[in-house]
Amino acid sequence: MIPYFSIFLKMISRKAEDKLLELATYFKVVAVVGPRQTGKTTLVRSIFSHKPYVSLEDPDQREFALEDPRGFLAGLPNGAILDEVQRTPELFSYLQGVVDPNPQTGQFILTGSNNFLLQQSITQSLAGRVGYLQLLPFSLVELYSGQKEIPSENQLMIKGGYPPLYEPGIPPDLWFPNYLRTYIERDVRQVKNITDLIVFERFIRLLAGRVGQELNMAGLSNEVGVDNKTIQSWIGILESSFLIYLLRPHFQNFNKVIVKRPKIYFLDTGLVSFLLGISTEKQLDFHPLRGAIFENLVVSELIKERTNQAKEVNLFFWRDKTGHEIDVLMDNGSELFPIEIKSGKTINSDYFKNLKFWMRLSGQNRGLVLFTGIQTQSRTEGIDVENWKEFLFKK
Secondary structure (H helix, E strand, O other), X not given: OOOOHHHHHHHOXXXXXXXXXXXXXXXXXXXXXXXXXXXHHHHHHHHOOOOOEEEOOOHHHHHHHHHOHHHHHHOOOOOXXXXXXXXXXXXXXXXXXXXXXXXXXXXXXXXXXXXXXXXXXXXXXXXXXXXXXXXXXXXXHHHHOOOOOOOOHHHHHHHOOOHHHOOOOOXXXXXXXXXXXXXXXXXXXXXOXXXXXXXXXXXXXXXXXXXXXXOOHHHHHHHXXXXXXXXXXXXXXXXXXXXXXXXXXXXXXXXXXXXXXXXXXXXOHXXXXXXXXXXXXXXXXXXXXXXXXXXXXXXXXXXXXXXXXXXXXXXXXXXXXXXXXXXXXXXXXXXXXXXXXXXXXXXXXXXXXXXXXXXXXXXXXXXXXEEOOOOOEEOOOOEEEEEHHHHXXXX
16 A cells, blocks of 8 residues: 555656656666655656556565565566565566566666665676666755745755655654664664664764764764774665765866865755754754755755756865865866855855865866855856755756
8 A cells, every 4th residue: 555645745746757767768677766765666656557566575575576586576477666676685686587588678667775785686687777766855846846935944954855744744853763763773784784773873873963074984983982894884884775975075186185085965954953953943043063954955955956867966075185175066077067055145255265266276167156045146257156946946
């Protein structure tokens, strides 16, 4: 049975719909991956409603698929939707034998909430036969397209974009604790048998306190009380299950010594706010990480814009050892487009310092400041200033 909130999801047009249909016309298998509770099942069942649906979270179905994979697939001669397919990695070898002789595209639609396990299985058995699509929490464009008024930055940062928060409308302070518990107890244990889940949860909360900062594994290791290799492993788990995104530094150094460590962002600011104990707008107004959380909000929206089109994320950052930094470098192939993200509403000269420095150094002649105010500017140096919402909605 489709959960009640799925009715609401069908009313909201997901930007990934067209790309999902396109992938199914070219590939025999399409994999839709993303965090739990982002509407993957609802999306694929609505688009491929003619296909049988099998949830491999169901113990009976999972046991059937694992113990008799040939018999399981024989019952699906025209393909199917296989939900949470990373639960049955042994099935992939048999799936290859089914799809290879059949020239038909779009035979099987797979969903998974753990990219590491899914990628591992696909690489071994189905490489070259699968088209990928990431489905992340709702983007602002999906939620508020066509609406005149968009909630305040604080409201957006606290609530985030997970569908159950919108329908049936579970309050964030009730939903996120259960989401985190389910994630740790189910998804994490699929990848690695972590014995002390309390320590792992503490690690996630400490990571939320470093949002928008460089990843310092040694510092985390000291605070959490585990070795560097464990921290590296845990970062990989969070990244492969779509809770965090590591924004890499751009490889061009422009004859300067640059930092090489990635910056940490979460793919949903509602989760960040919960992990930091922020539940009200007043708390957020005076929180020392408000600017970093806002930066996270904008970066995550830019990421969603790319993933909804099944494109590689073309975002980087740049920082040299003397402290000059560009929040986001958008690599468009022909140019690197620098973006500075500011949570303030009033334009001041500090907004432009790093952009001007980077533009002189790189020889680029365009830059952009995104802020929360309403005044727009096109400055003579080639720098534009725009409201961040307007920028997102016009793209």
